Amino acid sequence: MTVNRxxxxxxxxxxxxxxMPTVMAGHHVDQDKPKAPVIYSSNNxxxxxxxxxxxxxxxxxxxxINNKDxxxxxxxxxxxxxxxxxxxxxxxxxxxxxxxxxNDARLAVQGDHLVAVWGSRIENVNHNAGPMxxxxxxxxxxSWETIDSPADWNGAHGFFAMDADENxxxxxxxxxxxxxxxxxxxxxxxxxxIDGGLSWSTNLTxxxxxxxxxxxxxxxxxxxFYVFYRDKDPSxxxxxxxxxxxxxxxxxxxxxxxxxxxxxxxxGGSIAFDDEMGLxxxxxxxxxTEHSGTYYLNSTDKGQSWTEPFRLGEDTAVHSDLAxxxxxxVLATWDNxxxxxxxxxxxxxIDQGKNWxxxxxxxxxxIRATHxxxxxxxxxxxxxWTEGKAKEASTMRMMAIPFGQ
Amino acid sequence: MNSLRILFFVxxxxxxxxxxxxxxxxxxxxxxxxxxxQYVDKPYMLLFWGKDCAYCMKELAMLGxxxxxxxxxxxxxxxxxxxxESSIVLNKMSGxxxxxxxxxxxxxxxxxxxxxxxxxxxxxxxxxxYLYDGKQLISHSGMLKKTDVxxxxxxxxx
Numbered sequence: 001m002t003v004n005r006x007x008x009x010x011x012x013x014x015x016x017x018x019x020m021p022t023v024m025a026g027h028h029v030d031q032d033k034p035k036a037p038v039i040y041s042s043n044n045x046x047x048x049x050x051x052x053x054x055x056x057x058x059x060x061x062x063x064x065i066n067n068k069d070x071x072x073x074x075x076x077x078x079x080x081x082x083x084x085x086x087x088x089x090x091x092x093x094x095x096x097x098x099x100x101x102x103n104d105a106r107l108a109v110q111g112d113h114l115v116a117v118w119g120s121r122i123e124n125v126n127h128n129a130g131p132m133x134x135x136x137x138x139x140x141x142x143s144w145e146t147i148d149s150p151a152d153w154n155g156a157h158g159f160f161a162m163d164a165d166e167n168x169x170x171x172x173x174x175x176x177x178x179x180x181x182x183x184x185x186x187x188x189x190x191x192x193x194i195d196g197g198l199s200w201s202t203n204l205t206x207x208x209x210x211x212x213x214x215x216x217x218x219x220x221x222x223x224x225f226y227v228f229y230r231d232k233d234p235s236x237x238x239x240x241x242x243x244x245x246x247x248x249x250x251x252x253x254x255x256x257x258x259x260x261x262x263x264x265x266x267x268g269g270s271i272a273f274d275d276e277m278g279l280x281x282x283x284x285x286x287x288x289t290e291h292s293g294t295y296y297l298n299s300t301d302k303g304q305s306w307t308e309p310f311r312l313g314e315d316t317a318v319h320s321d322l323a324x325x326x327x328x329x330v331l332a333t334w335d336n337x338x339x340x341x342x343x344x345x346x347x348x349x350i351d352q353g354k355n356w357x358x359x360x361x362x363x364x365x366x367i368r369a370t371h372x373x374x375x376x377x378x379x380x381x382x383x384x385w386t387e388g389k390a391k392e393a394s395t396m397r398m399m400a401i402p403f404g405q
Numbered sequence: 406m407n408s409l410r411i412l413f414f415v416x417x418x419x420x421x422x423x424x425x426x427x428x429x430x431x432x433x434x435x436x437x438x439x440x441x442x443q444y445v446d447k448p449y450m451l452l453f454w455g456k457d458c459a460y461c462m463k464e465l466a467m468l469g470x471x472x473x474x475x476x477x478x479x480x481x482x483x484x485x486x487x488x489x490e491s492s493i494v495l496n497k498m499s500g501x502x503x504x505x506x507x508x509x510x511x512x513x514x515x516x517x518x519x520x521x522x523x524x525x526x527x528x529x530x531x532x533x534x535y536l537y538d539g540k541q542l543i544s545h546s547g548m549l550k551k552t553d554v555x556x557x558x559x560x561x562x563x
Binding site (some may be wrong): 127212213260261262263264265266267287289292315316318337338339340341342368389390391392 | 455457458459460461486487514515516517518520521522525526528529530531532546547548
């Protein structure tokens, strides 16, 4: 018994000593301007998606409240200064969602038609992953109902990306209905709806073999649905597009790092279109030993070729996003790992990515701020992220950054 | 709050240690160095894995089978899911024939602090494996090839 007590005391003292506050040396941050204030926060957040459409910001948050999952929609018509009362779109439904930052629920906006999608959670199956759940609203988000699944295979789906133009809502996701090659394999699937989500097309496989656990990005531009995903062998980012006839074209590798990685990177990238300059802007992350970090690139030929990668921030940058204003100003944001955890950083460029402002750290130190997202509004960028413990509900923070600053 | 959680977790692990033949150690800042110091003269394999990492499961299964023929090679496993229950860790290891390995679990709500402590450029990609032959510690990001492991194991005996 005495030995037991001694053992417990030893373990407790080890636990305490390991958690003693660490005195950090002064950390130099290239920050010339004061940090903008947080303008909006929301607690218990598990998932985030944001869209800017027709001068309104549309926000879909997943939440875990009292251990129950729910999804909430709200919007802002004054550039994030005030927000509509959140609508619990899953009110009255017993849902079990499998969402986490990096595998978020997604939102598409087509006028008053809105569609939300996420993966379900099923206990005691592989990765607890189940089929997608899709809900839609045709009154601008006031009321919602569950709609038929776009998937014609009822296994586990995840890593969704969705967008809409005036005619079509398109969705892409990963599932393992076909297994090709070695290791854990998922394929990139696609479906579209031309009736606001009431019915969906037969699924199309865009790539039989993609990263099994990386988030995807998709955006409509000029009637074409651009899909940005992490490929396999090598694990670099690939851009492709689906045309109005459902024809798929793989355009290019964005950042030829030749990252040979058989594992789970959990890293994707972002794209944004600059109509004025005819540019596609992009950020990509890589874990390649010699190139580790997040990079900016752009394309002047509709995604056929890309500039040399320009490193954003430090080599520990991981998750990134970017947006471009109507005047061509770009804001790129990322999180990076420090000795005290993840923090949010951003930088701006007013000359199509040739030059960048000094990095601004948007979040506080030591609070685990991750997975930033950004949209460009009329005269401001809206930057948001979540902060909190890993794999638990977090707090979403939002910051407005005026153009030209 | 974090201190309380680690305190509870460490206490729980300590208590479990008396009821179970095998235990799971809390991996905190400094644990990576502690492991290296523990096996300074002995060959070992150190595997970082995650419960949702399919590649990790494949690698653990492959190593469990291979190491049946090399009982003298020490195996250390580290689950990177913060505070993953000991029963889950031990069940997994039991399934892979690695129950006798030294098993650890991340004990920090900010796992990236531990990534940073292990290797500054590690961003949590899994699996991550370290191989130590008694002289040199080498890391491998991503799933190991069976042939490479066999070569490493055979070289230990030469």
